[in-house]
Amino acid sequence: MSRTDVQKDESMILQKNMLTRYFDELAQVKESGKKVVYTFVPGNLSELILSFDMLPVYPEINALQSGMRKRSMQFIHEAEKHGHSEDVCTYVKCDVGMMLTGNIGPTGRPIPPPDLLLLSYTGCFTFMKWFENLESLYGCRTVMLHVPYQAEGKVTGEMVDYVVRQLREKVIPAMEEVSGKPYDPDRIRWMCEESRKAEELFVRCLESAKQVPSPIDAYFGGVYYISPIFTAFRGTEEATAYYHKLWEEIQFRMEQGLGPVTPEGTLGEERYRLVVEGPPNWTHFREFWKMFYSQNAVVVASTYTKVGGIYEDGFRHDPDRPLESFARYCMGCYTNLNLPQRIDLLVRYVREYRADGFLINSIKSCNSFSAGQLLILQEVEKRAGVPVGFIESDLVDPRYFSYAHIKNRLDSYFQMIDEKRKH
Amino acid sequence: MELEAIVTRLRDLSDDVSLETVRRWKEQHPGAPLVGYLPAYAPRELIYAAGGLAVGLWGGGIGVEIIHGDAFYQSYICHLPRSVIELAKRGAYSVLDGIIFPSICDVVRNLSGMWQILFPQQWVQYLDLPQNFDREIGGRFYRTQLENLAHHICGLPPNAAYRKNVQKAIRECNEQRRVLRQLMERRAGRPHLYPVDEYYFCFRSALVLPPGVHTQLVDDYMKACERRRLPERDNIRVLLVGAFCEQPPIGLLRSIEQAGCYIVNHDLLLGLHWFVKDIPENGDPFSALSDALFDNTRSAPFKFQSPAERAEELVAMIRQWRADGVIFAAPSFCDPSLLEQPILQEALAKEKIPYTSFRYAENTGQYRPIREQAGTFSDSIRLWGKEALYEQD
Numbered sequence: 001m002s003r004t005d006v007q008k009d010e011s012m013i014l015q016k017n018m019l020t021r022y023f024d025e026l027a028q029v030k031e032s033g034k035k036v037v038y039t040f041v042p043g044n045l046s047e048l049i050l051s052f053d054m055l056p057v058y059p060e061i062n063a064l065q066s067g068m069r070k071r072s073m074q075f076i077h078e079a080e081k082h083g084h085s086e087d088v089c090t091y092v093k094c095d096v097g098m099m100l101t102g103n104i105g106p107t108g109r110p111i112p113p114p115d116l117l118l119l120s121y122t123g124c125f126t127f128m129k130w131f132e133n134l135e136s137l138y139g140c141r142t143v144m145l146h147v148p149y150q151a152e153g154k155v156t157g158e159m160v161d162y163v164v165r166q167l168r169e170k171v172i173p174a175m176e177e178v179s180g181k182p183y184d185p186d187r188i189r190w191m192c193e194e195s196r197k198a199e200e201l202f203v204r205c206l207e208s209a210k211q212v213p214s215p216i217d218a219y220f221g222g223v224y225y226i227s228p229i230f231t232a233f234r235g236t237e238e239a240t241a242y243y244h245k246l247w248e249e250i251q252f253r254m255e256q257g258l259g260p261v262t263p264e265g266t267l268g269e270e271r272y273r274l275v276v277e278g279p280p281n282w283t284h285f286r287e288f289w290k291m292f293y294s295q296n297a298v299v300v301a302s303t304y305t306k307v308g309g310i311y312e313d314g315f316r317h318d319p320d321r322p323l324e325s326f327a328r329y330c331m332g333c334y335t336n337l338n339l340p341q342r343i344d345l346l347v348r349y350v351r352e353y354r355a356d357g358f359l360i361n362s363i364k365s366c367n368s369f370s371a372g373q374l375l376i377l378q379e380v381e382k383r384a385g386v387p388v389g390f391i392e393s394d395l396v397d398p399r400y401f402s403y404a405h406i407k408n409r410l411d412s413y414f415q416m417i418d419e420k421r422k423h
Numbered sequence: 424m425e426l427e428a429i430v431t432r433l434r435d436l437s438d439d440v441s442l443e444t445v446r447r448w449k450e451q452h453p454g455a456p457l458v459g460y461l462p463a464y465a466p467r468e469l470i471y472a473a474g475g476l477a478v479g480l481w482g483g484g485i486g487v488e489i490i491h492g493d494a495f496y497q498s499y500i501c502h503l504p505r506s507v508i509e510l511a512k513r514g515a516y517s518v519l520d521g522i523i524f525p526s527i528c529d530v531v532r533n534l535s536g537m538w539q540i541l542f543p544q545q546w547v548q549y550l551d552l553p554q555n556f557d558r559e560i561g562g563r564f565y566r567t568q569l570e571n572l573a574h575h576i577c578g579l580p581p582n583a584a585y586r587k588n589v590q591k592a593i594r595e596c597n598e599q600r601r602v603l604r605q606l607m608e609r610r611a612g613r614p615h616l617y618p619v620d621e622y623y624f625c626f627r628s629a630l631v632l633p634p635g636v637h638t639q640l641v642d643d644y645m646k647a648c649e650r651r652r653l654p655e656r657d658n659i660r661v662l663l664v665g666a667f668c669e670q671p672p673i674g675l676l677r678s679i680e681q682a683g684c685y686i687v688n689h690d691l692l693l694g695l696h697w698f699v700k701d702i703p704e705n706g707d708p709f710s711a712l713s714d715a716l717f718d719n720t721r722s723a724p725f726k727f728q729s730p731a732e733r734a735e736e737l738v739a740m741i742r743q744w745r746a747d748g749v750i751f752a753a754p755s756f757c758d759p760s761l762l763e764q765p766i767l768q769e770a771l772a773k774e775k776i777p778y779t780s781f782r783y784a785e786n787t788g789q790y791r792p793i794r795e796q797a798g799t800f801s802d803s804i805r806l807w808g809k810e811a812l813y814e815q816d
Contacts, residue, residue, distance in 0.1 A: 083765035087499075087756045087782065119727075121554070125528050128554070128727055129762035136730040136766045144554050144727050146561065149526065151535055151549030162564040166555050338549075339536025364499045367529035367758060371504070372537050374495050379540065392497065 009261065011246040015227060018242065020107075022232050026055055027109040035179050038114040038134065041308045043122025043147050043330035047191040047235035047317070048171070052179035056232050057111060059130070063094035065106030067282030067396030075101065076397055090365045090397040092130045099137055113138050116178045118171065120145040123307070123335030124368040143174040147330040153341050155331045163327035188322045191235035195317035201243035202229050203311045208250045209300040210353050213270035215253035217260040219299035220289040223280065230308030235317075262293040271296035272417055275349045277303045277342075277376065278361040278369050281393035284401045288393070291410050301349035303342070303369075306334035310345075335368045343379045350384040357417050359389040364400050387420050389413035426647035430621050433644065436628035437673075440483045440506075441515040444631045448476055449518055456576050459516060460523040461507070461531050462668040463723065464694030465550060466569060466712050468596050468702075471634065472588035473576045478519060479630030481692065482506045482785045485672040489786075495537070501756045502784040503669035504534050511542060521546035521575055525694075527668060527725040528759050548572050554727040556717045558710075565713045573709075581709075589708035592634075597701040599634040602641050604696065607688065609645060611744050614685040615655040616648050619676045626692045627670075656683070659804045660746045663689035664737070664767065665753035665760040667724060671783045678790040679750065683801030688744040693723060724759035733763070734770030741776055747804050750797065751780035777804055 035054040049056045066072045075097025105111040121127040148159040209218045233239035259267035276299045318325035358380045381388040394400035456475035467477035483506030491512040492505030524535035535549045553561030573581040610617040629637045667690040702715040722733045753760035779800040
């Protein structure tokens with residue numbers, strides 16, 4: 001690995017500036033009078049929120065950023081003092097704890113309280129309980145968008161109608177009321193067009209990992225790449241510009257045969273290509289990542305980068321049918337897929353991305369991902385025929401991150417891949 | 424039938440997690456559909472209307488040693504799906520034609536997909552209970568699901584004759600729910616006459632019996648209880664909240680009662696008593712089932728509701744059932760149940776209503792700590808009164 005000084009790519013600077021402006025805007029809502037909508041990443045309706053000139057806040061993003069900045073433990077303690085069990089989702093506790101201690105966000109600036117809680121609960125039941133807690137703490141209104149689960153592995157016309165009617169008759173009127181502005185179909189059409197452009201580029205970026213060596217890491221690096229499209233920027237020109245820039249940089253890396261960028265520079269020889277299932281641990285993100293890149297392991301595809309939408313099968317936001325495309329978008333997010341669909345996707349990733357192995361990072365907090373993962377592991381091993389590995393950690397509770405344990409397991413896992421190669 | 428014989432039968436039925444009763448029923452009703460359902464609620468009427476039997480799969484409890492089930496779940500997942508898989512792997516559920524997975528949490532939801540892989544010979548229906556309660560939006564979506572479910576059960580789309588049978592099944596289930604409500608009221612009035620284990624068996628036995636047979640059995644039990652003489656204890660009265668899915672072992676319920684707490688209302692086996700009013704017996708039965716889901720059910724951890732309303736409902740229940748306090752009993756790692764506790768506890772604190780809480784698993788074998796906790800809770804209320812618990816505030 002070349003250990004040159006870390007050069008920030010232009011796309012990284014672009015993203016950093018976007019986020020700074022976003023957090024500035026949030027900190028200034030009192031002055032600007034902008035309304036704030038809390039919502040979740042999976043199945044988020046960024047275009048809709050932004051079209052009303054409201055600002056979205058994603059509590060799970062705040063929680064993961066608190067985790068990365070080593071502040072989550074104090075928030076979790078605070079929530080547990082408030083009566084939350086140690087058994088439950090630590091994103092919830094981190095968010096509740098942050099609120100109880102003054103709602104100072106990860107950047108050190110205050111996060112404004114919500115004017116509306118948009119509970120587009122896609123692929124996770126805990127979201128519902130999370131927002132019940134926030135409604136109780138903030139005393140603000142919740143609007144529910146029930147997104148049906150793809151239990152039979154498909155989206156039916158009835159499911160689309162159900163979501164579209166909720167959007168038209170519940171969600172949009174609530175947003176009109178809170179923002180004081182009417183629904184603007186022209187603006188939504190324009191924003192969906194921007195989303196479509198960004199989605200097109202985003203797919204190219206992620207699929208670049210099919211090349212050997214991969215120019216990107218689609219898990220650790222991937223969490224940065226997904227940020228604009230999964231959060232407050234989808235549907236904006238800024239997001240499209242970001243993905244243009246990112247795609248340019250990736251193309252350059254592909255042409256040069258370069259590996260992914262890591263915190264210690266460009267990865268040298270690519271030794272292991274992995275598909276990873278499950279979210280990363282945030283409290284020890286760098287150490288966790290290093291366990292991979294220090295072994296020259298690259299994650300070529302991950303399911304975590306699909307929680308905010310799966311685009312590689314051709315789904316795009318549709319300017320001509322925006323509400324229907326919102327519905328299909330929500331229902332298509334990874335955790336809204338049934339287990340057979342998830343397994344099919346993973347097996348496909350192993351094959352298409354020419355992976356040497358499949359690894360699960362099972363998260364103590366997240367039943368939506370974790371329940372059923374051991375069966376996923378067995379099935380992928382059976383069908384894809386690659387060595388499989390299993391490690392456990394948590395999202396933002398550092399008590400559940402055991403460095404030695406994970407390192408030990410990963411080292412054994414890489415040895416297993418080596419052994420498999422010999423035969 | 425004598426009381427002792429009734430209780431023995433109720434207990435045997437409740438312990439029948441391997442579904443021997445159901446197999447015998449199947450032998451007597453060849454070709455009739457047998458459909459299992461996971462917690463917490465399924466529209467059983469659709470199964471009875473097809474001449475079939477609905478079978479509640481509420482876990483294996485304390486008596487099932489987990490050998491296969493643990494291979495499918497990490498340590499931080501609740502216990503119920505382990506014992507469900509365990510029993511299925513042992514063949515206990517092979518008699519079932521299909522299984523309904525209601526949308527109560529991520530674990531049961533994901534189990535529906537696991538089932539498709541592990542037991543492909545059985546059909547699976549995930550019942551996505553609507554969270555939009557507008558009849559024209561959520562109602563329409565739910566009615567479609569009910570019709571699909573009926574199609575699964577009968578193998579054909581529902582016709583006029585089937586719809587009439589659903590109406591009949593609604594009547595039968597209403598009767599069953601009425602007798603269970605009556606039992607709850609009688610126990611709340613004179614809890615000492617209906618020991619908690621027997622009372623629980625009255626509910627649990629419903630999981631493996633046709634509703635008519637079960638209704639008669641519970642009715643017989645109540646009549647027999649009225650004639651019995653048992654000493655009344657100086658117990659406090661509590662609501663048990665949080666056990667809507669995975670069930671606590673019966674020994675744990677007994678321990679709570681022996682420690683000085685009569686459970687006068689609860690969400691144990693919630694689906695059996697979730698409807699607070701009858702489901703309309705006339706008109707389109709699919710609409711009746713759907714409308715009743717919206718209008719006639721109490722709050723539940725898996726039903727979207729404003730926390731203020733949920734808290735109000737709990738406080739109203741405490742008044743209605745003349746409870747002295749609340750015991751929050753949630754299964755370990757149960758997000759739906761555990762995540763609403765802080766909201767409910769805060770509401771109780773505002774009303775100066777005492778509460779205590781603990782977690783359990785269906786195979787919890789040590790009751791002593793919980794008995795001591797429940798005993799202290801009971802003593803503190805009996806000796807110093809409810810208000811005293813909040814005097815320090």
